[in-house]
Amino acid sequence: MKARAYGPFPYSPIHRRPRLEWPGGARVALWVIPNIEFFSLSESIPAGAGGSGVKPPDVPAWAARDYGNRVGVFRLMKVLDRYGVRGTVALNSDLCAQHPEIIEECKARKWEFMGHNESNTRRLNELRAGQESRTIRSALDTIAKATGSRPVGWLGSGLQETWDTLEFLAAERCEYVCDWVNDDQPYMMQLESGRRLVSVPYSTEINDKPAFEKRNRTAEEFRDMIVRQFDVLYEEGADSGRVMAIALHPYLTGVPHRIGALDAALAHILRREGVWRATGAEIARHYMGRKPTH
Secondary structure, three states, rough: OOOOOOOOOOOOOOHHHHOOOHHHOOOOEEEHHHHHHHHOOOOOHHHHHHHOOOOOOOOOHHHHHHHHHHHHHHHHHHHHHHOOOOOEEOOHHHHHHHHHHHHHHHHHHHOOOOOOOOOOOOOOOOOOOOOOOHHHHHHHHHHHHHHOOOEEEEEOOOHHOOHHHHHHHHOOOOOOOOOOOOOOOOOEEEEOOOOOOEOOOOOOOOOOOHHHHHHOHHHHHHHHHHHHHHHHHHHHOOOOEEEEEEOOOOOOOOOOOOOOOOOHHHHHHOOOOEEEOOHHHHHHHHHHHHOOOO
């Protein structure tokens, strides 16, 4: 899209929209997004990703993230299995070659994979001119080869985009994007090429990375944040369906002293009726079928 003052969609106040209905009359579509990422030891970890800015090897920062891939992700899997929740993995495609064992475990659980750049050390808005479209295509092709299914969703590393990102994603047959954390319901993006993408609500609030690394929340406070978010969305969902995203990073929530907070929060959410355990693609496709515009 061209540089503009507002996004490629009309402003739409939530209380003036048609009623959004989820399958089975659910009030809330719950999707859980494990960010399964790869950081190269030979590259600097960006400050926005929690790096310290020192030249590589930044052993303490790198090792914490590697713990998530060696240990923490499997704790997350165990908790999500307990509640019958299929993750929607925001996947760095470099992980496919580096840690195929993780891919195997995700596939065994029928988790969804969405694109999340090649590596979390390289972001779309920091690439040289002409590299972005090739990077997006490479990430999606690599994930497709490793998993047997080409992703239809995308989350940018750091949620960063350029003015061209949406067109590149649509050209690669992506159906939804979740960088735009500006709503509690999906909405349609109309691109200048005539293509469309669904924006599926992600969260930088119910997200362990800003909660623990920027706001210094305790595990109990993060649990309470998830619970309070759900309770409000559940009440509002009686009038029109809402989306609740829980964004997780294995190196943060997957450590022993935090994993119980996720367990307790999911127990609270899933003891209620009217909660649709969904993936990103399921949310986007249901929305496209029921509410093609607004």
